Amino acid sequence: MRRLSWDRIISILLILPSILAIAIFVYGFIAWSGWVSLSNWDGLRPDLSWAGFVNYAKLFATPRFQIDIRNTVVFTTFFLGACIFLGLGIAILLDQGIRGENFFRSLFLFPMAISFIVTGVTWRWLLAPGDPATGRLTGINVLLGNLGLPLSRWYTDPTVVYIQPTSAVGQFLQQVGLGFLTTPNFGIPLAMFSIVIAATWQMSGYVMAMYLAGLRSIPEEMREAARVDGASEWQVYRHIVFPLLRPVTLSVVIVLGHISLKIFDLVAAMSKKGPGFATDVPAYFMFETTFQGDHYSQGASIAIFLLVTVSLLVVPYLSYSTRREAEV
Amino acid sequence: MKAAQRHWWLRHSSRLGIYLALLAASAFYLLPVYVLVVTSLKSYAEANLAGMWHLPSAPSLESFLRAFEQLRPHFRNSFYLTIPATLLSSLLGSVNGYVLSKWRFRGSEVLFPIMLFGMFIPYQSILIPLVQVLQRVNEMAEALWVPAALRGLVPGYGSIAGLAFVHIVYGIPITTLIFRNYYATVPNELVEAAKIDGANIFKVYRWVLFPLSMPAFAVVMIWQFTSIWNEFLFALVLTQNPAIRPVTVALYNLAGSYIVEWNVQMAGALLAAMPTLLVYIFLGRFFMRGLLAGALKG
DSSP: OHHHHHHHHHHHHHHHHHHHHHIIIIIIHHHHHHHHHTBOOOSSSOOOOBOTTHHHHHHHHOHHHHHHHHHHHHHHHHHHHHHHHHHHHHHHHHTTTOTTHHHHHHHHHGGGGSOHHHHHHHHHHHTOOEETTTTEEOTHHHHHHHTTOOOOOGGGOOOEEOOOTTSHHHHHHHHTTOGGGGSGGGSEETTHHHHHHHHHHHHHHHHHHHHHHHHHTSOHHHHHHHHHTTOOHHHHIIIIIHHHTHHHHHHHHHHHHHHHHHOOHHHHHHTTTOGGGTTOOHHHHHHIIIIITOOHHHHHHHHHHHHHHHHHHHHHHHHHHHHHHHHO | OHHHHHHHHHHHHHHHHHHHHHHHHHHHHHHHHHHHHHHHTSOTTTOOGGGTTSOOSSOOSHHHHHHHHHHHHHHHHHHHHHHHHHHHHHHHHHHHHHHHHHSOOTTHHHHHHHHHGGGTSOTHHHHHHHHHHHHHHHHHHHHTTOOGGGGGGSOOTTSHHHHHHHHHHHHHHHHHHHHHHHHTTSOHHHHHHHHHTTOOHHHHIIIIIHHHOHHHHHHHHHHHHHHHHHOOHHHHHHOOSGGGOOHHHHHHHHHHOSSSOHHHHHHHHHHHHHHHHHHHHHHHHHHHHHHHHTTSOO
16 A cells, blocks of 8 residues: 555656646746737847737738738638548548558658658749749640640749629628628638648648548448438438548647648748738737847737637637546 | 439439549549649749649659758758657657556556646746756756756757757657557456466566567657647747757748748748658558547547
């Protein structure tokens, strides 16, 4: 009995350094950043005097930050959509008992082993538009040109597609008091699709792997039973497979969603803020503001904004999955 | 007879469709690889942007050599950073996982998700204090007269040791998660039996858990090696001194400079990806498991 309690003390001592490290380096530092975001620290010299919520008020009034929020929403939507479409599609194809499944699976997954910086540098050159005016094309545009397809200016395109106030829809929106929807801040920056393509190239294999694991956990008898009852292959997927894959989709949305909110490396390596902030994201804005502009309190407010958005996504998921684990 | 034939044809044409779709998808994933390899093998004279898709007429290693020359010290930095950080964070994760699965204490179930949260946070939200604290560590080393020979081991700002320390700390959640889930599959009876035989907490680990841990170590070490090698934000912010920059930051700077030709940048990208790609090619099985553990249900 005495020895057991001695072991108990040692077990606590073994894990204590990690608990302290997390307490200080995660929670302590978050609190510290929160404090910095409420301070007057602007410049190299730390100044932690109280400023209140001024930095947040300034932040939300900054045009660049408003554009960043738009860009994050656009990026997240298309990135998740493309990854789920491609990942689920390929997983279903690979699940048909095909030859060379291992080969294909490894092929679709290898970009996950690569740094976002490598991906960014490579796709920056692949999507370098060249000069469509003189016909001196480069990268993907050469292929598109040869096939007679329309060219794109990729990440150098400053165009933002939004509902024109003069269009019929735009006029209607203005009449019902939703005129703000007819501004570029509620549009889609075309340059962002270059980032979406590169990010999808890197992450869709991961989504494929998750869906494939999900498909494999569905017993074949369930599908067979439905087929015996006369269900078509599409109905089997629609009514049996897809509903059973819902937990996988939830995991995918959480994992990719939080990566997409935090995305920094890829944007930094590919296009940085882009023309008219067309590819700017909060994480990059934070980096520039803090470590290149020395506006520490302003940078901290962006960091806390990022943390809050990621937490809104992750905390419910964490408590859900640990609670479910406790029930099992 | 006729219906059977039609059925045969339908089945095989849909097979064919599946393979065609998979090949088309493969083309998308291999496109950058093709350009990377082809460009890297072109000589300086041959590498013009408009001819990006052409095969090299006379394959040469010129670009590789130029890129390697520029990146060599940074490769060394990346290895100095990645190998110790991987080993130490795996050991730490193993001990944590052991305690949290076999020596649960009151509150450990609440503690675990609180620890896990650390792997999801945007690191921007801890970066400002982190820089301040690591700078303070350097000042303390100065004040304590740490001998110059040992300065390299001080985990302060702007040093490889400091960067490794940061990776170990922020690696705690994921390494603990993988080991805890792995040890949860080891029957408690084994642990209880060893305890009845008089084994203490260290002996249970040394003789029961540790010998069973090799698959988990493989998963965690490969995961940590890949993530630390590929990491960029910490490396960028914590290394002002160009001499200690890891390869991701060096590649980023190489690609950002207008003096370096694009074929050298491409060769550099291929080189920087090589170590983790090789790990993936030879140990892909373990890499997959690490990936899926990242989605929490390991």
